[in-house]
Amino acid sequence: MNDVVLARGAVARVIYVDAIIDGAPTTTYKADGVIVATATGSTGYALAADGPILNPHAREILLLPIVPHLSASYCLVLHSTATIQLKLQTIHPATLSIDGHTNLSLKTGAIVTVKTSRQTVRFLRIHPEASFYSTLEKRLKGKQ
Numbered sequence: 001m002n003d004v005v006l007a008r009g010a011v012a013r014v015i016y017v018d019a020i021i022d023g024a025p026t027t028t029y030k031a032d033g034v035i036v037a038t039a040t041g042s043t044g045y046a047l048a049a050d051g052p053i054l055n056p057h058a059r060e061i062l063l064l065p066i067v068p069h070l071s072a073s074y075c076l077v078l079h080s081t082a083t084i085q086l087k088l089q090t091i092h093p094a095t096l097s098i099d100g101h102t103n104l105s106l107k108t109g110a111i112v113t114v115k116t117s118r119q120t121v122r123f124l125r126i127h128p129e130a131s132f133y134s135t136l137e138k139r140l141k142g143k144q
Helices: 131-140
Strands: 003-008 015-021 024-031 033-037 061-066 076-078 083-089 094-098 102-106 111-115
Touching: 003 015, 003 111, 015 033, 015 061, 024 033, 024 061, 033 083
Parallel strands: none
Antiparallel strands: 003 033, 003 094, 015 024, 015 083, 033 061, 061 076, 083 111, 094 102
């Protein structure tokens, strides 16, 4: 629901991640990892990695590298129907984290496929919808 993170494991070495979007090879990231995030996840780890903040109603998907080294450093905003494949190239084990709860060790050659689920989640809103940006601003300034 929030994000999928493919990142280096315990060894502090960059990993190589081939990003394939809708079957088309796009780029190879040489980085600490790659984040695929929804609008909900855009205000978490993706934001900390210099990603944009998406409106909560946005259906787009973010694809951004984590501390890239001499490779693409920009965030891609992808259509909600995009299928993203991440192919891992590494000497040391890497980690796949799903919403920060499910963590799996991966080895070189592993392919992770990420796409939007057909199922949707509904949230109960306590505050008026317009408060998203003011609440976000307060949280970003540490005034929760």
